[in-house]
Amino acid sequence: MDTLRIDRRVVLVTGAASGIGHAIARACAVEGATVHLADVSDAVHEAAEKLAGAGGGIGSEVGSGSVASHVCDVTDPAAVRALVDDVVTASGRLDVAFLNAGVNGVPSPLQPGGAIDEIPFEAWRRVMDVNLDGLFHCLQHCARVMKRQRSGSIVVTASTAGLRAEPRVSYPYVASKSAVVGLVRQAALELARFGVRVNALAPGPVVTNIGGPGPRPEAAVAEWENSVPMRRWGRPDDVTGLALLLASDDSSWMTGGIHVVDGGASALTQVPSDALPAPIPTPDSGTD
């Protein structure tokens, strides 16, 4: 087996303007797929242009595939319906959907404003809107097409933060990604008899706009690195091998799985104790 069987496939990637989604779109283009990049940001057009040298050419067939870009907000069900219809109109079918768009941007419980009694409802809703409701809209419309085709592979970007409590990540992010895991399993159950597979990637900490050292204090960055047995943050390209496998026929008997790619971090049974906040003395303990 020289390559994973994804060439000539029609692939949609949401959240494809940057980070993990862009790396997945690029890997698919290199493998000869026809790739539709979608994102809420119009930077998606430039991101698609960058793929021209990676295997696809804007609007023109290069090898067996091509690249197209779409601005689409996954929180808008009508826009998602139009996106999926546009892909099918342009390319005739939809073989693979990487449902990857996601946000965080809310403080963790360890940061000011991130405790359960402090998070504004609007911040909670913003994350749930994209990470959970947005995924729901995408799943609905991709399933509509793939059920009719009697084939397809849906690959959702979940997170290791959806597999256990994670004090360094916000409430709505953990809650949304936990719900994503359930949604993936439930959709896999329903869609199996239509020949449609649904799996999730669960990355650990990856350097992107959402993850990565960013403006974190030095100690927090070191602490994150120390929680990964391979002792480094992931890079978007670390996720693409698994993504291609789940998209291709080489995983034809895999569905309903949540597949971790995290440098070994979730092999640990708990986050390192220096990631946990110290106990707060009770008012009557006399220790404050």
Ligand SMILES: NC(=O)c1ccc[n+]([C@@H]2O[C@H](COP(=O)([O-])OP(=O)(O)OC[C@H]3O[C@@H](n4cnc5c(N)ncnc54)[C@H](O)[C@@H]3O)[C@@H](O)[C@H]2O)c1
């Ligand atoms: N970086 C990490 O450490 C990490 C770890 C686990 C899971 N993830 C998940 O990976 C996925 C990709 O994130 P990333 O880390 O590459 O970050 P990123 O910010 O680089 O990419 C996310 C993309 O989603 C797009 N997006 C946001 N809201 C959208 C909307 N409403 N409609 C359409 N597109 C929208 C953004 O514009 C951006 O291009 C997300 O689902 C994220 O939760 C990231």
